[in-house]
Amino acid sequence: MDPVPPTDPEVVVVRYTGGREVVFFSSSVFLPASDYKDSLNPILVASKEKISIIIIIIIIIIIIMDGRKDVIEAWYMDDSDEDQRLPHHREPKEFVSLDQLAELGVLSWRLEADDVDNDKELKKIRKDRGYSYMDLIEVCPEKLPNYEDKIKSFFEEHLHTDEEIRYCLGGSGYFDVRDHSDRWIRVAVKKGGMIVLPAGIYHRFTLDTNNYIKAMRLFVGEPVWTPYNRPHDHLPARKEYVEAFVNKEAGCHAVEAR
Ligand SMILES: CSCCC(=O)/C(O)=C/O
Ligand SMILES: [Fe+2]
Numbered sequence: 001m002d003p004v005p006p007t008d009p010e011v012v013v014v015r016y017t018g019g020r021e022v023v024f025f026s027s028s029v030f031l032p033a034s035d036y037k038d039s040l041n042p043i044l045v046a047s048k049e050k051i052s053i054i055i056i057i058i059i060i061i062i063i064i065m066d067g068r069k070d071v072i073e074a075w076y077m078d079d080s081d082e083d084q085r086l087p088h089h090r091e092p093k094e095f096v097s098l099d100q101l102a103e104l105g106v107l108s109w110r111l112e113a114d115d116v117d118n119d120k121e122l123k124k125i126r127k128d129r130g131y132s133y134m135d136l137i138e139v140c141p142e143k144l145p146n147y148e149d150k151i152k153s154f155f156e157e158h159l160h161t162d163e164e165i166r167y168c169l170g171g172s173g174y175f176d177v178r179d180h181s182d183r184w185i186r187v188a189v190k191k192g193g194m195i196v197l198p199a200g201i202y203h204r205f206t207l208d209t210n211n212y213i214k215a216m217r218l219f220v221g222e223p224v225w226t227p228y229n230r231p232h233d234h235l236p237a238r239k240e241y242v243e244a245f246v247n248k249e250a251g252c253h254a255v256e257a258r
């Protein structure tokens with residue numbers, strides 16, 4: 001039976017299978033290109049649907065290969081009082097996705113920490129979010145004045161009335177945040193990881209066992225670093241956070257439970 005060339009080829013792509021030229025029709029049948037010398041040879045024709053499938057597969061691969069996961073990881077913490085610099089995983093480990101963090105208002109990026117001055121993505125984030133202020137902080141006994149006091153105060157559960165924006169340029173550390181049910185989630189950030197903790201979220205910071213982090217601090221306008229230790233539920237920033245992220249989530253679960 002003579003093969004029939006497609007009457008309405010929408011996309012034309014050259015392909016080779018096992019060294020032989022082929023024509024690919026939307027019917028998924030591969031045929032020797034020599035059969036279509038006059039019309040399409042050596043051409044591969046694929047339907048719109050197949051292109052869509054390929055695009056979907058590429059998107060899935062991009063999601064699975066999310067580069068942020070190499071530099072930002074999160075998990076629920078155990079209840080042990082052991083050294084705060086240890087990972088404090090639960091048994092078995094209970095990881096938290098970056099999407100789950102976003103539901104708490106915690107945003108994250110992976111950036112090129114070795115080329116900060118020329119990083120267009122960083123420039124865009126700063127422009128889009130109005131982060132006009134920038135400085136660097138190194139947390140280690142040699143570089144941070146009042147190191148012991150600062151380390152203690154960073155690890156007191158607190159909130160800020162503005163976003164806490166930290167971009168790790170070296171070393172690593174743990175930003176712990178409370179989830180909707182008040183459980184601690186440990187967010188481990190390494191070089192290249194940038195996170196935004198929303199205004200009003202209860203959180204704390206500790207170095208890990210590497211004992212060093214270098215971070216860029218960003219801010220909208222003149223920086224205010226004041227920590228309000230828990231409880232500070234009467235602050236407008238806290239009320240706004242609860243309204244935007246905690247009550248909303250509780251509402252979702254109420255609907256699910258019906
Ligand atoms: C790595 S930045 C030091 C921690 C900090 O600035 C802060 O406010 C923690 O909550
Ligand atoms: Fe803080």
Ligand code: NI
Binds near residue numbers: 232
């Ligand atoms: Ni107060």
